[in-house]
Amino acid sequence: MELFTIDTILPIASGALFITQAVYYLGLYNKLYTHSRETAYATDINTQNPPLSVIIVAKDATHELQENLPFILEQDYPEFEVIVIYDRPADDCDNTLKLLEDKYPNLYHTFIPDSARYISHKKLGITMGIKASRHEWLVFTEPDCRPQSNQWLKQMARNFTPATEIVLGYSNYEKVPGWFNKKITFDTLLNSMRYLGMAVSGHPYMGTGRNMAYRKTLYYKQKGFVSHLNLQRGEDDLFINETARAHNTRVEASPESLMRIAMPKYKRIWCEEKISYAATSRLFHGTARYLMGFETCSRFLFYTAIIATITISILLHQWTIAAIAVLLWLARFTMQLIVFRKTAKVFGERKFCALLPLFDFLQPAWNGVFKLQRKFRRKNEFMRK
Template identity: 30%
Template sequence: MGLFLLWFFFGVGLIIQVIYLLVIFGRTAFSKPSKATNNPSKEEAVTILVSAHNEFKNLKTLIPKLFEQDYPNYEVLIVNDRSTDRTKRLLEEMMAIYPKLRSVTIKYTPNHVTAKKFAMTLGIKVTKNDIILLTDADCRPNSNQWVRKITAPVRENNKTFALGYSGYEKEKGFLNSWIQYETLLTVLYYFSFGLWKAPFMGVGRNLCYRRSFFMEVKAFKDLWHIEGGDDDLFVNKYATGRNTAVVLDPESNTTSIPKKTVKEYLVQKKRHLHAGKYYRSEDKQKIGFFTLSHALFWLGGLGLMIYFGIDKSWEHFSIVFGIILLRSVIMVAVFSSSSKKIQGTKAPKNIWILDFLYLGYFWVLGTISHQAKDIQWK
């Protein structure tokens, strides 16, 4: 009976994994890049919105970068959220240099709302333009075409949401390799389902939508009490196959500064994973089927190899090992192709090892995040 269950888990896990890798993730891996026209009649005004709390150093680098964009009609609005560093003075100095830079200052956050959502809502209310492009203070546009490319679906194709990719700077060390892998897997989830007309999340480091829609649905109604989720939960609640587009173009990306320590990274990921508990049931299943089948595949496969190794049934051992190796080859190929399409770069090295380690990461950290009550932004 035990051997039968191991084969059953291994087989079911393998089938679902292959479907995800080749059919679902394959949608990203084998898609053509997104296209944006240079039609002057559709160069609608854009507001780049950044919420910042004690981000003096990052804003000092980011603001000049934002004004290098090759787009004729945009403003930059920085929401100075309760900062106690030199952010206010920096913004005053920068506004003297860049006429299209504006700022709004928040001195306190009401008790009944979360800080990030309050800052964003106030910022969006005072923007001059209907197209809102969100990013974070520690992000950098990958090209001077960022505004044009990421806003194209909203400007040119009447979409409400445009979902973009935001990666992390590549550095040496295992933690950074892990960050690169986990970020790539995350974007494969939401890009692939978005391309299948079933969007369920986006990231606020690179997200575009219309102010009019935001105000129409009464901002973050029913989401105020949740720390985080100003991006993925908002998209999860309102994005559909008709009103949402994925922008698959390295020039439309942003790059963020990665966490330097395991502790900082875990705090960040706990906040991200915590928001997932509020997704719609059908959207939880999109991630759940992959992670469950991933666990079944690896646990069943390792269990079978241990069993056949002890039994010295090397023929069966070789069959199981060969299947695991084949699945790893497919996974590496799909991830590598996807990384090239999304980022224009290679996938992380030793990705098959990182894939195996994901087995423990998701189930342990995911469980902790789901039950956490100490989630906060800043």
């Protein structure tokens, strides 16, 4: 009689994969929630509110600037400037920014020249903004983003300690009705739990330009974006990947620091962002991307093993093993639901109760599609132009 058969290997594999998933959820994904609770009573914070510069690079975003800039310019912060660099000048944008400058003396703007060729306009715009800034601390966001309170800058600035060079914040899409909105808010929440959780754990590996800050001296020390200047993107995730370390990076996870992103006008805009991320994430240094890939792989294998175990156990009338497999799935779902609900509650996100198993199962599939699309794209599509 064989010791290891398919009906014994599958339950063992299911148990091992359940333990793997538990390590990720309790040891990593739960970090963002626990960090937000701990920092609510933190004592190692900066209360000086040093002057800072907010830098925004915009393109085809006149309406977004009209809607969102006042929420940034009216922050409850003692001294700050907002610098808008607009790609491809347009009369309506120039007029909008001039009108806002009449009302807000700390707003400044300029345009990326039409003569700029063979260089990423996003990186050029950021560089122009950094060189024009007057302050050491630089805070970055985008024109389609709106802070959810007038304490956003204060919450980010409380992390500006002498040892800190980078501060990573949380952002997610606005909540509106519709399947697509549910899908992308879930995807963004999960990815935030990943990269912010890793940063809290002392292993930062990326950031997003929608809500982050770093020192001007760090930018110059790194020589800007020179190491990936040939790429169209990477001004946020690759730059942070190269410079972030456990000793110089902090995470701001208070509800007051939340940045809410406007829904994309078209679904393809979000898809292009995901494909671009698939192109830059391949270049991450360190083991973080492999650890995240391993979680996705173990999740897929867990579902496969559970379904196979239940199916074979029913066919063989092994009801006890089938019941154990169901209990393993229920235990993982309960653990996942608790972690997601607690984190979602902090940031005012959906709880995803009924949709959680579905999105959890489909998320590796749609990210796999984006990676596949990236492979079929021409290399020069991701190069500066």
